[in-house]
Structures are given as C-alpha cells and as structure tokens.
Amino acid sequence: MNPSFRLRFAALPCLLALALMAGCASSDTFSFSPPDPDPRVGLEPGFFDAGEAIWNLRMVSTTPPPEEFVGRTNSDLAFTGDYAIQGNYDGIQIWDISDPRGPESVVTYVCPASQSDVSVHENLLFVSGEGLGGRLDCGGEGVQEAVSHERLRGIRIFDISDVRNPEYVANVQTCRGSHTHTVLKHPEDDENVYIYVSGSSSVRPAEELAGCSGLSPDEDPNSALFRIEVIRVPLADPQSAAIVSSPRIFEGLTAPERHGLSPADYRELEEARAEGAIIGSRRGTPRVLPDRMVTPMLDSIVAARGGSGAPTEADRAALQEMLDERMAAEQAAMAEAAADEEPGPGPTQCHDITVYPAIGLAGGACGGYGLLLDITDPGNPMRLAAVADSNFSYWHSATFSNDGSKILFTDEWGGGGAPKCRYDDPYEWGANAIFTIEEGEMIFKSYYKLPAAQTSLENCVAHNGSLIPIPGRDIMIQGWYQGGISLIDWTDPENPFEIAFHDRGPLLPDRMRSAGSWSVYWYNGLIVNSEIARGLDIFELVPSEVMTQNEIDAANSVTLTQLNSQGQPIFEWPATFALARAYVDQLERWNGLPESRIDWARGRLDAAEGAMGDERGEILDELAGSLEAMAGRAGDPEKVADLVDAVRGLGDEM
Amino acid sequence: MTGPQPSPHLFAAALAATLVLHGCATASMPAPTPPARPDADRTARLEALYRARADSVRMTYHPADAHFMSGMIGHHAQALVMSGFAPENDASPTIQTLCARIINAQKDEIAVMQEWLRDRGLEAPEYHIEDGHLMIHGGAEHAMHMPGMLSPEQIEELRHARGSDFDRLFLAYMIQHHEGAVTMVHELFATNGAAQDDFVFKLASDIQADQGSEIARMQLMLDAMSPSN
Numbered sequence: 001m002n003p004s005f006r007l008r009f010a011a012l013p014c015l016l017a018l019a020l021m022a023g024c025a026s027s028d029t030f031s032f033s034p035p036d037p038d039p040r041v042g043l044e045p046g047f048f049d050a051g052e053a054i055w056n057l058r059m060v061s062t063t064p065p066p067e068e069f070v071g072r073t074n075s076d077l078a079f080t081g082d083y084a085i086q087g088n089y090d091g092i093q094i095w096d097i098s099d100p101r102g103p104e105s106v107v108t109y110v111c112p113a114s115q116s117d118v119s120v121h122e123n124l125l126f127v128s129g130e131g132l133g134g135r136l137d138c139g140g141e142g143v144q145e146a147v148s149h150e151r152l153r154g155i156r157i158f159d160i161s162d163v164r165n166p167e168y169v170a171n172v173q174t175c176r177g178s179h180t181h182t183v184l185k186h187p188e189d190d191e192n193v194y195i196y197v198s199g200s201s202s203v204r205p206a207e208e209l210a211g212c213s214g215l216s217p218d219e220d221p222n223s224a225l226f227r228i229e230v231i232r233v234p235l236a237d238p239q240s241a242a243i244v245s246s247p248r249i250f251e252g253l254t255a256p257e258r259h260g261l262s263p264a265d266y267r268e269l270e271e272a273r274a275e276g277a278i279i280g281s282r283r284g285t286p287r288v289l290p291d292r293m294v295t296p297m298l299d300s301i302v303a304a305r306g307g308s309g310a311p312t313e314a315d316r317a318a319l320q321e322m323l324d325e326r327m328a329a330e331q332a333a334m335a336e337a338a339a340d341e342e343p344g345p346g347p348t349q350c351h352d353i354t355v356y357p358a359i360g361l362a363g364g365a366c367g368g369y370g371l372l373l374d375i376t377d378p379g380n381p382m383r384l385a386a387v388a389d390s391n392f393s394y395w396h397s398a399t400f401s402n403d404g405s406k407i408l409f410t411d412e413w414g415g416g417g418a419p420k421c422r423y424d425d426p427y428e429w430g431a432n433a434i435f436t437i438e439e440g441e442m443i444f445k446s447y448y449k450l451p452a453a454q455t456s457l458e459n460c461v462a463h464n465g466s467l468i469p470i471p472g473r474d475i476m477i478q479g480w481y482q483g484g485i486s487l488i489d490w491t492d493p494e495n496p497f498e499i500a501f502h503d504r505g506p507l508l509p510d511r512m513r514s515a516g517s518w519s520v521y522w523y524n525g526l527i528v529n530s531e532i533a534r535g536l537d538i539f540e541l542v543p544s545e546v547m548t549q550n551e552i553d554a555a556n557s558v559t560l561t562q563l564n565s566q567g568q569p570i571f572e573w574p575a576t577f578a579l580a581r582a583y584v585d586q587l588e589r590w591n592g593l594p595e596s597r598i599d600w601a602r603g604r605l606d607a608a609e610g611a612m613g614d615e616r617g618e619i620l621d622e623l624a625g626s627l628e629a630m631a632g633r634a635g636d637p638e639k640v641a642d643l644v645d646a647v648r649g650l651g652d653e654m
Numbered sequence: 655m656t657g658p659q660p661s662p663h664l665f666a667a668a669l670a671a672t673l674v675l676h677g678c679a680t681a682s683m684p685a686p687t688p689p690a691r692p693d694a695d696r697t698a699r700l701e702a703l704y705r706a707r708a709d710s711v712r713m714t715y716h717p718a719d720a721h722f723m724s725g726m727i728g729h730h731a732q733a734l735v736m737s738g739f740a741p742e743n744d745a746s747p748t749i750q751t752l753c754a755r756i757i758n759a760q761k762d763e764i765a766v767m768q769e770w771l772r773d774r775g776l777e778a779p780e781y782h783i784e785d786g787h788l789m790i791h792g793g794a795e796h797a798m799h800m801p802g803m804l805s806p807e808q809i810e811e812l813r814h815a816r817g818s819d820f821d822r823l824f825l826a827y828m829i830q831h832h833e834g835a836v837t838m839v840h841e842l843f844a845t846n847g848a849a850q851d852d853f854v855f856k857l858a859s860d861i862q863a864d865q866g867s868e869i870a871r872m873q874l875m876l877d878a879m880s881p882s883n
Contacts, residue, residue: 047704048697059689070700071707073852089852101690114852130859132843133850142850146843179859200863202843214840282747349863367867388871413755415860418762429755511769513708533704542686 033546034498040452040484043505048534050507056487056500056544057527060100064535066108069093073514076117076180076464077530078125079523079563083163085125086530087116090140092127094163100526100538106164111138113152119183119564121193124238125158125166130177130201138168147208153177155195155231157238170239172231175203175212175224182353182362182566186378191236194244194378196362197229198350217248226250228350228364230379245379249350249364249371278320281327294319351412352397356404358570361437363398363407370395370409370433372442384440389433397464401474402571406493407442408476409433410462417514421460421483423453430461432478434493445493450483457506458482464519468527468541469558469571470551471582472642475499477527479517482506485529485539489546499546507533521565525556548585553578575649577609583643592636601627601643608650620651711851712774718848720776722838722858723767728790729800729835730760730767731781735788736804736828739812743820748875752868756828759864763857770853786813801841802834818879825876832865832872 035055044051048064065074068090075087082098083106094107111127113134119126133142134152143151154174158166176199184194203214203224213220227248233241272288273279278297280289298311301319350366355375362381364371372385396412413430414420420430431449435442454460458481465478465485474491484503490496507515515533522528529537543549557576560569573579584601587593593601601623608619624647631640737753739745745753768778782789804812804827815823839862842848849855 047701048692058686061690062692063690064692064697064700067700067703071704071711114855131852131855132848133852133855144847144850146846146848201859202840202862205844349866351863367863368871388874414759414762415856415864417766417856417860418759425758429758512766 033544034451038452040454040501040503043503045457045506045509046504047507050505052502052504053484054502056542056546057485057502057539058542059502060526060538060540061103062531062535062537063095063103063105065533066093066105068108068110071533073114074518074530074532074535075115076519077521077528077565078118078120079521079528079560080120080160080163081561084523084528084536085118085120086536087118087127089114089116089131091138092116092118092125092158092166094166095536097526097528097538100540103536103538107166109166110140111156111168112140112142113156115179117178117180119181119195119566120160120562121183121185121233121564122235122562123159123161124193124233124235125160126181126183126195126233127156127158128178128181128197129153129156130179130199134177136171147205149208151204151208153201153204153209155181155197155241157233157241159238170241172241172243173209174199174229174243175209176349177201177204180352180566182355183564184355184362184375184378184567185357187357189378191234193233193235195231195233195241196350196353196355196381197231198352199224199229200349200351225349228353228381230381232379247379247381249373249381249383250366250369276316278316278323280323281330284327284331284333286327289323351395352566354398354400354566354568356400356568356570358568359400359404361400361404363400363409365395365397365409367395370398370407370435370442372407372437372440385442387435387442387444389444396462397566399465399467399476400568401490402467402469405437406445406474406490407435407437408448408490409435410464410478412463413461414459416461416463416481417459419454419456419458419460419482419512421450421452421454421458421480422456432462432488432496434490434496436493446496448488448490448496450480450486451498452483452501452503454483455506457508457510457512459512459514459516463517464521464565466521466563466565467568467571468522469555469573470547471554471573471579471646472586472639473551477520477522479520479529481514481518481532482516485517485520485527487541499544500541502529502537502539504534519565521563522555523563524559548582550578550581550585554582573646575646575653577605577650580605580643580646580650583639583646587634587636587639587643590636590639592639593630593634597630605647617651620647624648624651715774715851715854716845716847716849718842718845719851719854720771720774722842722848722854723771724776724779725800726835726838726861727764727767727779727781728798729803729831729838730764731779731783731788731790732803732809733760733828733831734781735783735786735809736812736824736831738783739786739820740824743813743815744817745824746818746821749821749824752872752875753824756868763861766857800834801837802831804831822876822879825872825879829869829872829876832869835865836862836869 039053069088072088072090078085082096084095084097086093090112091110095103096106097103113129114131115128117128129152135143135150136152152171155172155178157170159169160166174197178197179200180198182196204212206212213223215223217223217226227246229243230245231241232244269286277288278294279286297319298315301315302311350364353362353364355362360376362373362375364373368388370387371383373381374384375381396410399408410432411430427449428447431447433447434445436445460481460483463479463481465476468475468477476488478486486498487500488496489499507513518530518532520529527539531537541552557574558571588598604619604623608616611619624644627640627644631637634640733756737756740750740753771778777792780791812823839858842858849858
C-alpha cells in the first residue's frame with residue numbers, strides 16, 4: 001500500500017468549475033465539493049481567536065467553558081430535552097441549548113474524576129470515573145494513598161429529575177474504574193437499564209476494592225482482566241445498582257492479525273495483472289512482484305526449457321501459473337495452521353461499546369479487536385464475530401449504519417493525545433475502518449481518515465461522532481480532536497468521502513496542548529461539539545451541492561427526547577413532504593430517474609401540498625401508483641421504492 | 655438501501671458540470687448570520703486563567719511521576735533501536751509495519767515526556783541513535799535498569815538476526831520490552847501520591863492500553879509462525 005496521505009477526490013473538475021465560475025460565488029454559503037486548496041491547512045493558532053475554516057456547515061455559536069473548567073478537559077456529551085450535558089475531568093457542565101445562539105450554563109457541578117463521560121436515561125445521569133484522584137465526596141484534593149477507601153473509580157449516578165439541581169444518589173465501584181460506559185435499555189425491560197463498563201486502566205488492589213485481581217485468568221479465575229462489567233440499575237431504586245455479571249467476551253479469540261486486502265487493493269492487483277505485472281504472494285497474500293525478483297525467475301524458466309535470450313509471453317504465463325499454484329498452497333497451509341492454533345491471549349478490555357438495541361447488536365472496540373456482540377440478553381452479551389487489523393492500533397469506538405448493515409470502527413492511535421494526522425502519517429493509521437455485516441461476519445471495505453493534513457501542534461486522530469438522519473444516506477459527523485469535525489458520507493462503504501468540515505488552528509503557537517473536538521453529535525437539528533479547551537460549539541447543516549435543503553429538513557423532522565451516542569437510537573422519519581422531496585433530490589443527484597420524471601414528481605408533490613383533503617389524497621395516490629409502475633425501469637429502483645413509501649405515508653396522514 | 659452510486663470522482667465531475675450550468679443561481683442568497691461568540695474581554699480573562707492554571711499544575715508533581723517520565727524516555731528509546739533494525743534485517747512486511755508504528759508512536763511519546771520534564775524545570779534525557787547504537791544523556795542513568803530492557807547481549811543478537819529469525823526474535827524481545835513498560839505503569843500507580851496529574855495518568859494509561867494490545871497482537875503473530883516456516 002502507498003503509505004502516503006491520499007486525497008479522496010479528484011480535484012481537477014472542481015478547479016475547472018472554479019475557473020468558470022469566478023465572480024459568481026459571492027455568497028460564502030455557496031459551496032461545492034471540495035475546496036482546493038484545503039483551507040484547513042495553515043490555520044493560525046489561537047485560543048479563542050484561532051484561524052477557522054468551514055465548509056458546508058454554519059457555526060451558530062461558540063461558548064467558552066465556565067471558569068471552574070478552564071484548563072480542565074471537556075469530554076463526552078449526552079442530551080436530554082433542551083439540555084446538553086458535557087462531561088469535564090473536573091465534573092459536569094449542563095447547558096440549556098433551547099436557544100442555540102446563546103447556550104445558557106445552568107449547572108457547573110464540580111466533582112473531579114477523569115474522564116467523566118456522561119450518559120442519561122430518563123431521570124438518571126451516569127458519569128464515568130477512572131483517574132486515581134476521583135473521590136467519593138467529589139472533593140478536589142485527590143487521593144494521595146495508593147490504597148484508599150475514599151477513591152471512586154467506577155460509575156457515579158445522579159438523579160436529574162430537576163435537571164438544574166442534580167443530586168448525587170449512588171455509585172458503583174469497579175475493579176478497573178470506568179474509562180467510558182454504555183447504557184443499554186432493553187426494548188422489553190422497562191424496569192432496569194444496564195451499563196456496560198469499559199475499564200481499560202490498571203486493576204485496583206484487593207485491599208481497596210475486595211475481589212479485584214490483576215492476575216491472568218489462568219492464575220486466578222476471578223481476574224478483572226479479559227472481561228467487561230455489566231451493572232444493572234433498577235430505575236425505581238438506583239441506590240441498589242450493582243454489577244450483575246462480568247462476561248468474558250474475549251475468550252478464545254483467535255482472529256488473524258489483519259483483515260486481508262481491501263477491495264481497492266484487489267482492484268489494483270487485477271489492474272496490474274491486466275497490464276502484465278507478475279503477481280506473487282507472501283504468506284498467502286497476493287502482491288505485485290518487483291522486477292528484481294521477476295527477472296531471475298523468468299531467466300530460470302527460460303533455462304529450464306533449454307532456451308536462451310529474452311523470456312517470451314509463454315514464459316511469463318508459465319511463471320504466473322506457477323506462482324498462482326504456490327499462493328493457493330500457502331493459503332491452504334495457513335488455513336490448516338489457523339485451524340490447529342491454540343487460542344491466543346486476546347484483548348483484556350474494551351475501550352468502548354456501542355449498543356444498538358433496536359437490532360440487538362453491539363459493536364465493541366476492544367484492545368486490538370473490533371467485536372460484534374449479540375445483546376438480546378443484556379446481562380450476557382455474546383460475541384458473534386471479531387476482526388483485527390494490523391493497521392489498527394487501538395480500537396476505540398463503533399457506529400452502526402441506521403439499517404444495521406454496516407459498522408464503522410475508529411482507531412484512537414496514540415490515545416488522542418498525539419498528532420496523528422500529519423502529512424506523513426499513514427492514511428490507514430488512526431483512521432476509521434468500515435465493514436459490512438454479512439451473515440454475522442464483518443467484511444472490511446475501506447478506511448476513512450480526515451483528508452486535511454494537520455500540524456504537529458495538533459493532537460488529531462479518529463474520535464467520537466454520530467449519524468445524522470439524512471434519509472437514504474449514511475451520514476456521520478465525527479470529531480478528530482484538533483483536526484476539527486468532519487462530515488462523512490459512507491453510504492457506499494467502499495468509497496466514503498467528506499462533505500463538510502470545520503477546523504481551527506492549533507490552541508498554542510509553540511507547543512501541543514490537548515484541545516479540539518472530543519465528540520460531536522447531531523441532536524434535533526443541531527450539531528453539538530464538545531471542544532476540549534474552548535467549550536461548546538453548535539453548528540447547523542447548510543444546503544450545498546452535496547446536500548439539499550429537503551434532505552436537511554427531512555433529517556430535522558426526526559426528534560429525539562434523549563441521546564447517548566453509545567446507545568445508538570434507530571432513526572424513523574415522520575411522513576413529510578421534505579422526506580419525499582429528499583428522495584426526489586437524491587434520485588436526481590445520482591440519476592436514479594430520468595430528468596423529466598424528476599420534474600414531474602416535483603410538480604405533483606407541489607400540487608399535493610397545495611391541495612386539501614380528498615384532492616391531496618388523490619394526487620398522492622396517483623403519484624405513488626405511477627412511481628411504482630416505473631420503479632422497475634428506474635436507475636435506482638430501491639430509492640424509487642423509498643419514495644413510493646414516503647408518498648404513501650403522506651397519503652396515510654390524510 | 656440505495657442502489658449503486660458513482661465513485662466520488664464521477665460525483666465530483668458531475669457536480670462540476672452542474673455548477674457550470676447553474677453556478678450563479680444561488681449567488682443571491684443572503685449572507686449567513688455570523689456565529690455568536692464570547693466578547694474579547696471575557697476570552698482574554700479565560701485565556702489568562704488557562705495559562706495561570708497550566709503554570710500552577712507544573713508545581714505540583716510527585717517525584718514518582720518525574721522518575722516514571724525520565725525512565726520511560728530511555729525505555730522508549732531502546733524500542734526505537736529495536737524497531738530500527740527491521741528494514742536492514744529483512745523483516746517481513748507485517749513486522750516492518752509493526753516497527754514503523756512503534757517508531758512513530760514512541761517518538762511522539764518521548765517528545766511529550768521530555769516537554770513535561772522541561773516544563774517542570776527538570777532535566778529531560780536526550781537520546782541519540784547512531785548505527786543502531788543507543789546513547790542516552792542526562793537524567794536517566796537508571797534507564798538500563800528499567801523492567802523489560804534488553805541486555806546488550808540481546809540487542810547484539812537482534813542486530814545480527816535476519817529474515818524470519820529476526821521476526822521471531824523481535825516479537826519475543828518486544829513482548830518482553832512492552833511487558834516491562836506495563837510493569838512500570840503498575841509500579842507508578844502503586845506509589846502513594848503518584849499519577850494524580852491527569853496528564854501523567856492518561857499517558858501511563860495509554861502506554862498500558864496500547865502496549866497491552868500490542869503484546870496480545872505480537873503474541874498471536876508469534877504463535878502463527880511455526881518453527882519450520
């Protein structure tokens with residue numbers, strides 16, 4: 001693989017457009033894909049006055065942290081009603097975001113313990129504590145003793161029935177603390193929620209918390225390694241929350257150390273083969289052989305047939321056939337060896353688990369592995385599949401596509417405190433890896449990494465994000481620390497590409513200090529960014545050539561009452577004209593229907609919207625019927641079917 | 655789900671074509687409302703507060719934190735030496751990738767540890783690698799006594815191994831080396847008053863998590879190499 005930085009777009013057509021349009025694009029909301037040169041390169045450093053670059057987004061507001069939390073790391077976000085709850089290494093910050101132009105600080109609750117990742121469920125707020133200085137009494141003096149009963153490492157539980165007056169009601173101590181956690185609400189259990197605790201730090205001494213053991217499971221079957229903790233929280237009695245199981249979801253993990261070549265790699269190999277390159281293999285993996293290896297092999301083939309001089313096409317074909325046989329033999333031998341292999345040690349922890357209760361699956365980012373888990377029995381998550389990847393250092397988090405057919409894992413190479421987006425950092429490292437889920441297996445498709453080189457003053461690597469409910473597309477907004485935020489279209493898992501971004505220059509001009517986007521999530525039309533040093537940013541989507549107003553309006557028709565990104569909600573769209581028009585726009589953009597049919601469909605939707613009662617119903621009915629009839633001949637029959645459903649949905653509203 | 659879609663290249667080309675036709679259509683859109691930002695007095699005050707807190711944090715470190723940082727610089731530097739052998743010693747592509755990543759990750763970590771020490775007025779060890787020989791100056795005379803460090807004999811053995819012999823030896827020795835780093839983290843966390851500083855705690859935890867994951871991966875790679883292969 002070419003390890004250098006790769007841009008995903010061909011810049012030439014855009015340059016051409018730029019040249020032809022000079023003088024037209026007077027409004028800075030007018031935008032097209034992608035700006036070239038990339039305005040994120042070379043931004044001025046600054047704390048609250050850093051240089052900024054923005055494309056296809058509108059910044060609504062940026063609000064600094066309260067004084068208590070200045071210089072203390074802002075962490076994850078959760079949402080309830082009109083409130084954004086922002087974790088901080090020193091506590092919890094609650095913002096009223098009902099006016100997104102002026103988020104109002106309503107609570108600054110000082111209670112130190114890193115990372116203070118937050119989740120909500122109904123009237124309960126859960127906060128992770130991992131750092132050694134976290135105290136049960138929320139005091140700021142730390143805990144000096146290596147063994148202490150004043151230390152909190154685990155989950156704090158607050159009652160936020162009155163969100164402006166959180167009440168610290170309980171905690172659950174765990175052996176490795178809680179780096180992050182995941183709240184799981186089982187669709188059929190209304191009395192409890194479950195919390196999966198991802199502890200990745202060292203094991204506490206047994207003198208501090210009884211029963212904790214850092215020995216390997218061979219030496220001590222009760223080891224706190226190689227497991228996650230499951231806490232059950234009775235909603236009516238959160239004080240009795242307790243660990244109910246410690247599933248060893250890693251047991252017997254023997255995945256290969258990498259996932260093999262990507263579809264793009266195979267395409268490149270086939271292209272090379274078609275152009276006459278000789279394809280060899282190493283440990284069963286095909287690769288193009290360099291001339292210095294091919295030449296002596298060909299010479300020996302020529303010699304073997306008693307010939308002389310330059311090798312012929314037949315000699316090359318004979319060599320290729322021989323190499324193909326060798327590769328097949330290597331692959332068979334490796335498969336046999338893998339079958340005999342003893343289970344390896346596997347990972348000892350998960351960093352983060354994303355549950356998707358609507359489909360009964362979870363994605364676990366666990367040490368060197370990405371896991372697919374069955375969570376239909378919340379206390380006993382079962383591993384369905386595991387993938388590993390030599391390009392992935394540390395699996396960090398997971399996001400499913402809304403239909404559950406794809407999963408995107410992130411690699412937090414360097415732990416988030418290092419500059420891993422420099423021009424010479426490989427594209428595959430510290431990136432996202434996208435897989436399809438096929439019959440319970442995860443199939444690798446591609447990588448995506450922030451396509452704008454950052455400086456060595458900016459910590460940057462793939463981090464937290466969420467889907468945005470643009471119907472018919474898989475769109476995700478994601479934080480990259482000081483790389484800023486990046487909006488990705490990963491509808492085609494083999495060709496993810498960027499469609500919007502915001503970035504600032506480095507926090508300081510002379511040294512790297514942690515800053516940037518810890519996490520950025522879509523919540524009811526707002527894109528809310530937890531900026532580690534600079535506070536809270538709020539953005540909105542703006543229409544562009546890559547996203548129409550109808551698509552944005554359809555996304556904004558989805559309403560959530562609460563959001564924890566680690567507990568992925570399923571998006572369902574209410575019947576709106578925007579939804580139908582969004583599908584029409586997509587059919588136009590990707591040539592899913594002929595232009596004349598697009599114009600006609602738009603005209604009928606306008607007519608229906610302008611009509612009342614039975615007349616509207618008749619127009620919609622007729623439109624749905626006509627679209628259905630032409631679906632089979634359309635360029636994109638599935639999207640036409642989605643449009644038909646949307647139109648029928650409007651009719652059913654009547 | 656949606657049907658087949660053109661590649662980004664085609665998409666970009668199609669966009670460009672559209673823009674040529676309709677380029678001026680949206681030019682009359684109203685200027686967007688600028689974002690609501692805090693006033694300059696307030697941000698100046700907060701920035702000053704940030705700098706003051708950064709200064710005061712520098713005064714409150716534990717000697718064990720400094721000892722850990724200083725020792726880990728030497729420890730990491732030896733990993734650079736070990737990984738630096740890979741290209742010359744004909745390591746397999748997988749091991750070359752692993753080595754390249756170890757070099758990238760540990761160089762960055764050395765830089766932040768050196769900065770952490772200097773910020774506190776402490777001597778930061780400097781390292782030099784010449785022809786695969788490591789020299790450490792200042793601060794870390796104890797580096798060679800850190801857990802997991804390879805002996806001079808082990809380094810020489812690795813220096814002279816080639817091909818699959820190198821791969822196997824590298825994995826065995828880097829597992830030993832990484833396990834030493836994990837032990838150093840455990841010792842740090844077991845010291846009264848140590849790692850209260852978030853930065854130290856995060857760095858040490860990251861080293862433990864990254865190298866722990868890497869130990870598991872390297873063990874699998876080692877297991878997969880049958881002795882005859």
